[in-house]
Amino acid sequence: MQLGFLVDLRLCMGCKGCEIACKVENEVPLSTWRLRVKYVDVGSFPETKRTFTPLRCNHCANAPCVRICPVSALHYIENGIVNIDKERCIGCAGCIMACPYGAIYIDPLTQTADKCTYCAHRVASAMMPACVVACPVEANIFGDLDDPMSNISKYIQEHQGNVQVRKAEKGTDPHHFYVGGGNVTLNPLASLREEGFGLFNNLTHLPVGGHH
Amino acid sequence: MAHEIIAATNAVVTLDVALPGIVWGWIITMNMWAKSIGTGIIFIAFYLLKKYPEQTGFIRLPSVVISIIFIHMFLFFTVIDLHQMFRFWHIFFHPHMTSTITLGAWLAAGFVGIILTMAYFLYIKKDEAMYDKLLAYGVVLAVPVTLYTAGLMAQSTARELWQMPTESIQMMLAAFLAGSATMLLVGGNKFSDEIKKDLALILGFSALTAFIMYMLELVFGPMKAEEVAATLEFVKGGEYTFMFWLGQIVAFLIPMVLVCKSIKDKSYYLLKIAAVSALVGLWITKHVWLVIPQLLNLS
Ligand code: SF4
Numbered sequence A: 001m002q003l004g005f006l007v008d009l010r011l012c013m014g015c016k017g018c019e020i021a022c023k024v025e026n027e028v029p030l031s032t033w034r035l036r037v038k039y040v041d042v043g044s045f046p047e048t049k050r051t052f053t054p055l056r057c058n059h060c061a062n063a064p065c066v067r068i069c070p071v072s073a074l075h076y077i078e079n080g081i082v083n084i085d086k087e088r089c090i091g092c093a094g095c096i097m098a099c100p101y102g103a104i105y106i107d108p109l110t111q112t113a114d115k116c117t118y119c120a121h122r123v124a125s126a127m128m129p130a131c132v133v134a135c136p137v138e139a140n141i142f143g144d145l146d147d148p149m150s151n152i153s154k155y156i157q158e159h160q161g162n163v164q165v166r167k168a169e170k171g172t173d174p175h176h177f178y179v180g181g182g183n184v185t186l187n188p189l190a191s192l193r194e195e196g197f198g199l200f201n202n203l204t205h206l207p208v209g210g211h212h
Numbered sequence B: 001m002a003h004e005i006i007a008a009t010n011a012v013v014t015l016d017v018a019l020p021g022i023v024w025g026w027i028i029t030m031n032m033w034a035k036s037i038g039t040g041i042i043f044i045a046f047y048l049l050k051k052y053p054e055q056t057g058f059i060r061l062p063s064v065v066i067s068i069i070f071i072h073m074f075l076f077f078t079v080i081d082l083h084q085m086f087r088f089w090h091i092f093f094h095p096h097m098t099s100t101i102t103l104g105a106w107l108a109a110g111f112v113g114i115i116l117t118m119a120y121f122l123y124i125k126k127d128e129a130m131y132d133k134l135l136a137y138g139v140v141l142a143v144p145v146t147l148y149t150a151g152l153m154a155q156s157t158a159r160e161l162w163q164m165p166t167e168s169i170q171m172m173l174a175a176f177l178a179g180s181a182t183m184l185l186v187g188g189n190k191f192s193d194e195i196k197k198d199l200a201l202i203l204g205f206s207a208l209t210a211f212i213m214y215m216l217e218l219v220f221g222p223m224k225a226e227e228v229a230a231t232l233e234f235v236k237g238g239e240y241t242f243m244f245w246l247g248q249i250v251a252f253l254i255p256m257v258l259v260c261k262s263i264k265d266k267s268y269y270l271l272k273i274a275a276v277s278a279l280v281g282l283w284i285t286k287h288v289w290l291v292i293p294q295l296l297n298l299s
């Protein structure tokens, strides 16, 4: 079994339901996120478009975070999920330096690394991840990539040629796919992220592990 | 390429969460800097004791003491940077051997064992022969202890700027630079002119090579990857430009000029200034290189 995710960006409407469901389900502390939805506006008025990209851990097959972790706190479980053992983590932040997707944060309460686990605890009880359940348009598709009859496998089959992963050049082999993505949505260097108050909120950086 | 995309699409992030700031900051700079001195002094002590055994016997004690102090500084800063520092022992009891952090911890532990044993044989047993024998093993172990940080940086897949083999060469050069500078400060006028000239040359060549490598990275790095290009923008007119050039001047250019002048005039009084300059500049240079890739948004 190899669990994977796919987000159809053509369906996503940026409601942030998944983001909130994840926060609640996993008790993700303030100022940290396992899953977030980023808005990028493209074009010049009146030819403008708003894009929405849910971003979470990719559960890479060749995960640099697992490789660099000195104590195997980050490890694979048999269904392919990259999980974390917070009791073992020493908080060296090596994984934060290694993950090319910025998917890991230091939990300010436990001072250990944390990230999306594809809701491994729910999956173990045969439930879908919280974000999948919350999505009103079924833009999040979750399932077994090894099973050709699973929804995710069929979706990938149907959309061949329009399925992307983030930073494929890093060789991490992500198990998280997008349909309808492009440079602007998937490459963080292809959009301007200026610090300060923007259209909706204050775009900023916060000290690592320092906010409760 | 991303530049052109932004220009063409006018893509702007309009809603996003706050992203984490710098993860490895000045504590890790201290770690790298102290380690360069701790291993560098062992390399230089070995060289001098082999080449000038008659004149350099007095360096045995200060060399090992300095190495012990700075390697422990390195360990101290390594541990205090952990968010769960009292779990440090997990590295030894739940080791994950694909991690260079684990490898480095084991190697550093071995190196500490050797230098402490050297100090024991020299100070308590007064056995210089044993010290010299152990010094050879110390040198062998000092190489991977110096290099493992480069391995760790290479494992930091998210930071394209730090990839092998450039960082390994820079780590060795930093150790030679720091080792020769520290030895010049320790030995001072007790060294003959010939030895001073040797140390000056090691200092000068390390500085020159390191400077050339940084310049090459500055020019050719952007051709390697878009992320490197974006990272280097921070030192090409960006917020770390001043600090970057300050580091290059103080760590490499000033020592190079002073070394040349000393050798030309056959007068070595300027070498101490060169040594201090190299040590201060090394910290600044390492810090800039550590921080700039962390300023890039990864997602
Ligand atoms: S996305 Fe990052 S945190 Fe997730 S498995 Fe890949 S490297 Fe690890």
Ligand code: SF4
Pocket (backbone or CB within 6 Å): A068, A069, A070, A071, A072, A073, A074, A084, A088, A089, A090, A091, A092, A093, A094, A095, A096, A112, A113
């Ligand atoms: S912070 Fe924790 S999970 Fe991350 S590499 Fe260090 S020990 Fe492993």
